[in-house]
Amino acid sequence: MTPDIRPLVAGNWKMNGLRASAAEFGAMIEGYDDDLKERVDLMICPPSTLVMAFSQIALQSSLSVGGQDCHAKDSGAHTGDISAGMMADSGAAAVIVGHSERRQDHGETDEMVRAKAEAAWRAGLTAIVCVGETEAERKDDKTLERIGAQLAGSIPDGAMAARMIVAYEPVWAIGTGMTPTAKDVAEVHGFIRERLKDRFGEEGARTRVLYGGSVKPSNAVELMAVANVDGALVGGASLKASDFLAIAEAYRQITS
Numbered sequence: 056m057t058p059d060i061r062p063l064v065a066g067n068w069k070m071n072g073l074r075a076s077a078a079e080f081g082a083m084i085e086g087y088d089d090d091l092k093e094r095v096d097l098m099i100c101p102p103s104t105l106v107m108a109f110s111q112i113a114l115q116s117s118l119s120v121g122g123q124d125c126h127a128k129d130s131g132a133h134t135g136d137i138s139a140g141m142m143a144d145s146g147a148a149a150v151i152v153g154h155s156e157r158r159q160d161h162g163e164t165d166e167m168v169r170a171k172a173e174a175a176w177r178a179g180l181t182a183i184v185c186v187g188e189t190e191a192e193r194k195d196d197k198t199l200e201r202i203g204a205q206l207a208g209s210i211p212d213g214a215m216a217a218r219m220i221v222a223y224e225p226v227w228a229i230g231t232g233m234t235p236t237a238k239d240v241a242e243v244h245g246f247i248r249e250r251l252k253d254r255f256g257e258e259g260a261r262t263r264v265l266y267g268g269s270v271k272p273s274n275a276v277e278l279m280a281v282a283n284v285d286g287a288l289v290g291g292a293s294l295k296a297s298d299f300l301a302i303a304e305a306y307r308q309i310t311s
C-alpha cells in the first residue's frame with residue numbers, strides 16, 4: 056500500500072478465453088459489492104478478441120478493460136497488429152506494454168516498449184509498463200540494476216500518475232507458483248518508487264506500482280500489504296472470477 060494511492064487489481068488473461076468465458080466471468084463479477092468497490096479498482100486485460108465483449112461487461116460492473124499490447128504506430132501496413140487507438144475504440148482504458156512474454160517471445164526492447172507507451176498515451180490510454188528481472192539476474196545480484204535500466208529505457212518522458220502504471224513482475228515468478236519474499240518485494244518496489252520520484256517528482260510519487268507473478272488468493276494479503284505495492288497484475292488466477300475476486304478481497308482486510 057501507498058497512502059493516498061487507490062489500489063488496482065488487474066487480470067491479464069494472456070492467450071486465454073473465448074466469448075463464453077467472458078460471459079461467464081461477467082456474470083460472476085457483477086456480484087462484487089459496493090464496499091469492495093470503495094477499496095480497490097478492478098481491471099481485466101483480455102485478448103484483443105474479447106476487449107469489446109469486456110467493455111460491455113464493464114458497463115454493468117465497475118470493471119475497467121485493458122489491452123495486452125499495442126503497436127507503436129497509429130496505423131499502417133502491419134498485418135496482425137493492433138494500434139492503441141483500436142484498443143481505445145474497442146472500449147479499453149489501458150494497455151499493458153513490455154510484458155516479459157512480449158520481451159522474450161517477440162524480442163521487444165526497452166526502446167520499443169517506450170514507443171508503445173507513447174502510442175498508448177496518444178490514444179488516451181493508460182500505459183501499464185512491465186519490468187522484471189530473470190532468475191539469472193536475481194542470482195547474480197543484478198535485480199535493481201536491471202529494473203533501473205528497464206524503467207529508464209521503457210518509460211517515456213512526461214509520465215503522469217493518471218496515465219502510467221508500473222508493474223513489477225519477476226520473470227521467474229510468472230506462472231511458476233514461486234514468489235519473492237515480502238522483504239524482496241518491498242526492496243524492489245521501494246527502489247521503483249524512488250526512481251519514479253527522482254524522474255517525475257510528485258507524479259512519480261503518485262504512480263501506481265503493481266506486483267505480478269503467481270499472485271493467488273492465498274498470498275494476496277501478504278503481498279498487497281507491502282509498502283509501495285499498489286495492487287496486483289494477476290495472470291492465471293484472474294481467469295476464474297472467484298479467484299480474482301478473492302484476490303481483490305485482500306483489500307477488505309488490509310484497509311479495514
Ligand SMILES: O=C(CO)COP(=O)(O)O
Nearest residue numbers: 067229230268269290291
Ligand atoms: O504475467 C503475469 C501477469 O501479467 C503473472 O502471471 P501469473 O499470475 O500466472 O504468474
